[in-house]
Amino acid sequence: MTADTPAPTAPAAGRVAGKVVLISGAAQGMGASHASALVAEGAHVMIGDLQEEAGTALAEKLNADAGRQAAAFTPLDVTSFEAWTAAVESTVATFGSLQVLVNNAGIYTPGSVADATIENWTRTIDIDLTGTFFGMKAALGELRRNQTSSIINISSIAGLVGFKNRAAYSAAKWGVQGLTKTSAMDFGPDGVRVNSIHPGSVETPLTANLKRGFGQVPAGRAAQVEEISALVLYLASDESRFVSGAGIPIDGGETAGNNLRQDS
Ligand SMILES: NC(=O)c1ccc[n+]([C@@H]2O[C@H](COP(=O)([O-])OP(=O)(O)OC[C@H]3O[C@@H](n4cnc5c(N)ncnc54)[C@H](O)[C@@H]3O)[C@@H](O)[C@H]2O)c1
Numbered sequence: 001m002t003a004d005t006p007a008p009t010a011p012a013a014g015r016v017a018g019k020v021v022l023i024s025g026a027a028q029g030m031g032a033s034h035a036s037a038l039v040a041e042g043a044h045v046m047i048g049d050l051q052e053e054a055g056t057a058l059a060e061k062l063n064a065d066a067g068r069q070a071a072a073f074t075p076l077d078v079t080s081f082e083a084w085t086a087a088v089e090s091t092v093a094t095f096g097s098l099q100v101l102v103n104n105a106g107i108y109t110p111g112s113v114a115d116a117t118i119e120n121w122t123r124t125i126d127i128d129l130t131g132t133f134f135g136m137k138a139a140l141g142e143l144r145r146n147q148t149s150s151i152i153n154i155s156s157i158a159g160l161v162g163f164k165n166r167a168a169y170s171a172a173k174w175g176v177q178g179l180t181k182t183s184a185m186d187f188g189p190d191g192v193r194v195n196s197i198h199p200g201s202v203e204t205p206l207t208a209n210l211k212r213g214f215g216q217v218p219a220g221r222a223a224q225v226e227e228i229s230a231l232v233l234y235l236a237s238d239e240s241r242f243v244s245g246a247g248i249p250i251d252g253g254e255t256a257g258n259n260l261r262q263d264s
Contacts (some may be wrong), residue, residue: 012042012066013042014043015237018043019043020043020046020091020098020100021044021098021100021209021236022087022139023038023102024048024049024101024103024104024131025048025049025104025106026045026047026048026049026055027049027051027055029204030053030160030228031047031103031104031207032058032225033228034228034232034233035058037229037230037234039058039062039071041237042064042199043070044069044070045071046073046074046090047071047073048073048074048075048078048087049073049076050077052073052124055075057071058073061068072090074086074091075087076102078134079126079134081134081189087113088138088139089105097146098142098146100151100236101139101149101152102152102232102236103131103133103154104131104154106156106172106206107127107133108124108163108166108169108206109123109166111167112167121167123127123174124169125171125172128169128172129171129175129179132179135165136179136183143187144192148241149192150195151180151194152235153195153196154176154197155174155180155196156199157175157254159174159196159247159248161255177247180194180247181247195240195243195245195246195248196246196248197232197247197250198251199223199250200223200249200250200251200252201214201217201223201254202223203222203224203225203227207226210241216251216259217259219252220252223254230263231248231250
């Protein structure tokens with residue numbers, strides 16, 4: 001927080017009013033959009049990311065827009081369990097508790113098993129899969145204490161179907177789905193819901209340089225970040241209190257079936 005951070009005010013109204021959320025990889029892209037949507041609906045949001053400057057600037061903007069101390073930045077490298085522990089502690093110290101964890105940080109590396117480099121395999125599994133495991137492990141103590149908690153793991157359609165030439169990414173994102181379903185079984189009795197969401201193509205810096213057509217997508221286009229944030233907001237809120245262990249595609253219909261139209 002900075003000297004410009006507005007003083008704490010009475011709790012805001014909204015669909016997630018009073019909830020404290022920690023989002024990994026929230027300095028840009030989808031994570032930044034989730035932070036903005038959650039703050040607009042009354043949450044307190046801790047932005048965890050490697051990018052300190054962008055993350056701090058986003059927190060300041062969200063605070064100014066909300067007119068309350070709604071967001072803060074904490075440095076986080078999701079491949080470090082110690083960094084996760086510090087991020088959870090910083091969230092509780094800043095906002096008093098933690099009810100929602102969004103495991104969003106992720107990278108995307110190319111290559112089939114034949115040509116993916118071992119370095120890219122290891123880095124992708126470390127960030128996309130082990131980072132999610134570390135986040136859940138570090139946050140569980142606080143999440144269990146609150147009894148109405150929600151973990152939202154950001155997978156991909158690459159975690160629902162095979163994904164040509166993306167061996168490491170697909171393996172990591174399928175792993176996130178398995179970790180999600182298993183954890184929903186393990187922690188449901190403690191009041192912690194665990195779900196994964198599986199976006200198709202979304203317009204973010206991650207996909208800015210990818211060239212692809214949308215002939216295989218019934219909706220015929222990529223998603224805007226706000227469309228994914230709407231699902232994150234629902235899963236963070238108590239509106240979804242009976243939803244756990246779900247892996248929800250949000251892909252314009254891309255994985256609904258075999259679309260025989262040519263990609264265009
Ligand atoms: N964009 C898409 O089309 C798409 C589709 C499906 C799933 N996803 C998934 O959604 C998530 C967000 O994707 P995006 O498109 O917004 O990506 P992005 O590249 O725009 O943002 C990713 C963020 O994660 C942060 N990050 C990277 N490594 C980190 C680490 N080790 N520790 C902490 N933070 C780290 C980056 O600094 C960045 O702010 C990812 O998990 C991605 O796999 C994206």
